[in-house]
Amino acid sequence: xxxxxxxxACALALAFSTAVLAQxxxxxxxxxxxxxxxxxxxxxxxxxxxxxxxxxxxGAVVLVARNGKVAYLESFGxxxxxxxxxxxxxxxxxxxxxxxxxxxxxxxxxxxEGKLSIAHPVSQYLPEFKDLKVGVVKKKxxxxxxxxxxxxxxxxxxxxxxxHTSGLSYGVAGSDPLKxxxxxxxxxxxxxxxxxxxxxxxxxxLIHQPGTTxxxxxxxxxxxxxxxxxxxxxxxxxxxxxxxxxxxxxxxGFMVDASKxxxxxxxxxxxxxxxxxxxxxxxxxxxxxxxxxGMVSTAADYARFCxxxxxxxxxxxxxxxxxxxxxxxxxxxLPPNVLMGPDMWRxxxxxxGRHMGQGFGLGFAVRVDxxxxxxxxxxxxYFWGGAYGTYFWIDPKEKMFVVVMMQxxxxxxxxxxxxxxxxxxxxxx
Amino acid sequence: xxxxxxxLATTAALFIAAPVLAQxxxxxxxxxxxxxxxxxxxxxxxxxxxxxxxxxxxxVVAIIVRNGKVAYVDAVGxRDREExxxxxxxxxxxxxxxxxxxxxxxxxxxxxEGKLSIAQKVSDFIPEFAKLEVGVEKKKxxxxxxxxxxPQxxxxxxxxxxxHTSGLTYGTFDxxxxxxxxxxxGINNRNLTTREFIGKLxxxxLKHQPGTTxxxxxxxxxxxxxxxxxxxxxxxxxxxxxxxxxxxxxxxxxxxxxxxxxRLAEAQKDAQGQRPVMRDVKxxxxxxxxxxGMVSTAADYARFGxxxxxxxxxxxxxxxxxxxxxxxxxxxLPPGTKLNAADTANxxxxxxTPVMGQGFGLGFAVRIAxxxxxMPGSVGEFYWAGAYGTNFVxxxxxxxxxxxxxxxPSQGANYRxxxxxxxxxxxxx
Numbered sequence: 001x002x003x004x005x006x007x008x009a010c011a012l013a014l015a016f017s018t019a020v021l022a023q024x025x026x027x028x029x030x031x032x033x034x035x036x037x038x039x040x041x042x043x044x045x046x047x048x049x050x051x052x053x054x055x056x057x058x059g060a061v062v063l064v065a066r067n068g069k070v071a072y073l074e075s076f077g078x079x080x081x082x083x084x085x086x087x088x089x090x091x092x093x094x095x096x097x098x099x100x101x102x103x104x105x106x107x108x109x110x111x112x113e114g115k116l117s118i119a120h121p122v123s124q125y126l127p128e129f130k131d132l133k134v135g136v137v138k139k140k141x142x143x144x145x146x147x148x149x150x151x152x153x154x155x156x157x158x159x160x161x162x163x164h165t166s167g168l169s170y171g172v173a174g175s176d177p178l179k180x181x182x183x184x185x186x187x188x189x190x191x192x193x194x195x196x197x198x199x200x201x202x203x204x205x206l207i208h209q210p211g212t213t214x215x216x217x218x219x220x221x222x223x224x225x226x227x228x229x230x231x232x233x234x235x236x237x238x239x240x241x242x243x244x245x246x247x248x249x250x251x252x253g254f255m256v257d258a259s260k261x262x263x264x265x266x267x268x269x270x271x272x273x274x275x276x277x278x279x280x281x282x283x284x285x286x287x288x289x290x291x292x293x294g295m296v297s298t299a300a301d302y303a304r305f306c307x308x309x310x311x312x313x314x315x316x317x318x319x320x321x322x323x324x325x326x327x328x329x330x331x332x333x334l335p336p337n338v339l340m341g342p343d344m345w346r347x348x349x350x351x352x353g354r355h356m357g358q359g360f361g362l363g364f365a366v367r368v369d370x371x372x373x374x375x376x377x378x379x380x381x382y383f384w385g386g387a388y389g390t391y392f393w394i395d396p397k398e399k400m401f402v403v404v405m406m407q408x409x410x411x412x413x414x415x416x417x418x419x420x421x422x423x424x425x426x427x428x429x
Numbered sequence: 430x431x432x433x434x435x436x437l438a439t440t441a442a443l444f445i446a447a448p449v450l451a452q453x454x455x456x457x458x459x460x461x462x463x464x465x466x467x468x469x470x471x472x473x474x475x476x477x478x479x480x481x482x483x484x485x486x487x488x489v490v491a492i493i494v495r496n497g498k499v500a501y502v503d504a505v506g507x508r509d510r511e512e513x514x515x516x517x518x519x520x521x522x523x524x525x526x527x528x529x530x531x532x533x534x535x536x537x538x539x540x541x542e543g544k545l546s547i548a549q550k551v552s553d554f555i556p557e558f559a560k561l562e563v564g565v566e567k568k569k570x571x572x573x574x575x576x577x578x579x580p581q582x583x584x585x586x587x588x589x590x591x592x593h594t595s596g597l598t599y600g601t602f603d604x605x606x607x608x609x610x611x612x613x614x615g616i617n618n619r620n621l622t623t624r625e626f627i628g629k630l631x632x633x634x635l636k637h638q639p640g641t642t643x644x645x646x647x648x649x650x651x652x653x654x655x656x657x658x659x660x661x662x663x664x665x666x667x668x669x670x671x672x673x674x675x676x677x678x679x680x681x682x683x684x685x686x687x688x689x690x691x692r693l694a695e696a697q698k699d700a701q702g703q704r705p706v707m708r709d710v711k712x713x714x715x716x717x718x719x720x721x722g723m724v725s726t727a728a729d730y731a732r733f734g735x736x737x738x739x740x741x742x743x744x745x746x747x748x749x750x751x752x753x754x755x756x757x758x759x760x761x762l763p764p765g766t767k768l769n770a771a772d773t774a775n776x777x778x779x780x781x782t783p784v785m786g787q788g789f790g791l792g793f794a795v796r797i798a799x800x801x802x803x804m805p806g807s808v809g810e811f812y813w814a815g816a817y818g819t820n821f822v823x824x825x826x827x828x829x830x831x832x833x834x835x836x837x838p839s840q841g842a843n844y845r846x847x848x849x850x851x852x853x854x855x856x857x858x
Contacts (some may be wrong), residue, residue, distance in 0.1 A: 371759030
């Protein structure tokens, strides 16, 4: 009886301890086992602790895995500054645009089933997009501007959506009437359905000719709508049943249950106006399941997703995509003469332009040059980030990936640069 | 008779001095052990001797290291022709711009500690740089040209400084109006302190919009200042404690100790009986110039070259990670980077242009094409040179380090090409 109890206790302890680590992803005994230096990783830990101490960010969880093993997993600072709750490895974060790779994978899964082709025009699945026009802002003689509509030279395709060359935009209030129109139409309304969003977009002018310009946009939200139309199920249900469940990502979805509320990471007041950033609670159940930014996840879950990609489309015996599809997704899809949208400089070193040695694939930015980017990495590495502060990158050459979870819009760019630097300086083989 | 004495003295010096060369770098029993031809190397020596005998150069020390072993070392001619002092392998040389890779390394070491990111704006360290304007030469109606200024389109970054796309210039290599402003301000006055140099620089317009044009410049002197600001140490102390000390490069620094003055090589008098003016290195300088103020020996710099070839470590001492070496030795010039006017007018095999199959990394020129360049070499090799005649190349494909040290400013370009030719010809495997 006692033996059975201690056995049960062991099993429980084991299950509990592995539960907080990338469930199932093995842990390296020490970083040196996978060519990383314990001493040099300490620089990363020290810098994160210093950042928290200096008030640069409320807290973070950082995970580094190499050769299929988690080599570093640390939490820093506070999960919830108001509640003064310490950050823990299993904290849940709003991942914003790190939703986009999930939805891109969903599209490619449907493509592998023959239910769509990314070469097809979007209008084949969303007929409302058939008559989209391109808006051109022309200055009149009296100094005012007017919007003139042109026919698109070719139809927008699903590939355009995946690589953000669709001609769509994000709404921005301000002097650009085309982007202001998105704001006026409430394209990002959290109370809409994806179908309603598509109808709104179908009435707006595109801001570029399809295929000509990389402009970060609602494209992935449109992909989410296509997933719904083709799979005949809501986007959150598709993600849950076809991706999160098979890959064993229990804390990944468009929200988490109230029972997990005490694991939700929160931001702190920040920025020049010392304001609380608008980050929805992880338990927030928005009606609009935004394929461009609506999900939550944990470091451990997103690490499993990264390992799935690094493994070429399968994890722990569950295959969702073929190797060839992952190869296609993680190649550069931007044509040589593609333009960068006029405001895309705001991505700084993450801008997927040739001047930064980068391009964009089907759901990720990809590195195409060893140099030009001021950040460490490898040719072929691919990455993206979320506006609330989260970031990840996958480096097939070094068989490594890194997941950075934090909720701090203001600190996100500087911390991405630091993470690239501090992780790679620890590579010692 | 004199020739034979010279030959004997040289050979004697070679054998006696061998143990003090490249302290710790093992010696190949013979060149053939590392795939080099003794005969071809003898021909190299013969050509160097010819250069001395013809009066082209006073003397030279050359070292070739392959597969981590010293395969060739030779000291030819005079350390000081007018004093009739024979060149010895341990001669000390003013290395001028071969200082730049050392200071670039210092910046990257600080980056690896998380103390800066090369993606950061220079104005994060020198606030006045935020307000620098760019000079534009404008033709007036009366045919004269005036200098007007326009704001920076994007802020200069630390990466711009490392790869000479900062928009700064030198003042001495071109007659542009901005260059003339540099001269008027006395920017190259060696009696300045570093702080005074920066103080003058912040009052001058940039010559180019940051990021647009490669122009050799005082950028590395600005980097040295950033090292001081971030580390809290003067650049000479940082280099001594963190680089030349740990890498065992005892004769490398910003001046020559009194006890070593008898090893300092000198340029010979020209046809007008004048010695070329070179930097005064006989006392600690008020402005240790990160762009060109150091001295070194062939042996020390060969160790430095091997450090790079080893991916950032030497004899068990690691200063940077392999990934940082990869980043530094990749081409960082975006497609379409313009080349400054002076270099465009006088194209040279050692200028970083696609026409010459070369780019520029973070502190070195890098070869990016197999062909195009008239000098033999390999894709991925990186190198630089000093105005007084010193030069080096590191070739990761051939596992080769070649260092040539001399004080002969007018012959530097010729001997750079010669050195490449003879060193590569000697490869037999």
